[in-house]
Amino acid sequence: PNPNVDPIGACVGDRSERINSIIAELNGEKIDIxxxxxxxxxxxxxxxxxxxxxxxxxxxxxxxxxxxxxxxxxxxxxxxxxxxxxxxxxxxxxxxxxxxxxxxxxxxxxxxxxxxxxxxxxxxxxxxxxxx
CATH class of the missing domain: 3.30.300.20 (K homology (KH) domain)
Known part of the structure; x- marks a missing residue:
């Protein structure tokens, strides 16, 4: 693992864009990373x-x-x-x-x-x- 990369932050994305698009695809299902x-x-x-x-x-x-x-x-x-x-x-x-x-x-x-x-x-x- 690269110590310079925040894995959770990378999954969430800037302004939570990545995670919010996934949540929208899953009809608002709660997601924990x-x-x-x-x-x-x-x-x-x-x-x-x-x-x-x-x-x-x-x-x-x-x-x-x-x-x-x-x-x-x-x-x-x-x-x-x-x-x-x-x-x-x-x-x-x-x-x-x-x-x-x-x-x-x-x-x-x-x-x-x-x-x-x-x-x-x-x-x-x-x-x-x-x-x-």
Whole structure:
């Protein structure tokens, strides 16, 4: 990519002429232009715009998690899930969207579970080392 070229500006055109002619051809259909990125997390975040994305995690092949501010969750998901559905089609991945507070709650619950499991393993180790 040429760093001297603004790809979105080039698509929109001077005084929005290019994009307006396309919108007119599509009978007023709303069009969002986002810049492509080979980095999946970056592309997922861009595809959910205008919702600000705090964090994107690649969960597995074909599945991502996007974390958005609590007050922007409905914007990221869209009416009847349309925004996240279109973003998922663009990025070729399933996108789970969580609010910041829901993500924090789930993360803390997982951390607590891990700490409990580690404590139980330590107790088992202690029990077996005492038996020797």
């Amino acid at each position: 986002i810049e492509y990125s080979e980095d999946l997390a970056t592309f997922v975040a861009r595809s959910l715009s205008p919702a600000p994305v705090e964090n994107v995690q690649i969960i597995s092949e074909g599945r991502t998690l996007a974390v958005v501010p609590d007050d922007k969750l409905s914007l990221a998901i869209g009416k009847s899930g349309q925004n996240v559905r279109l973003a998922a089609r663009l990025a070729h991945t399933k996108i789970d969207v969580k609010s910041h507070s829901a993500y924090e709650h789930d993360y803390l619950a997982e951390q607590t579970k891990t700490q409990v499991n580690e404590a139980e393993l330590t107790n088992l180790d202690d029990m077996f080392s005492d038996a020797e």
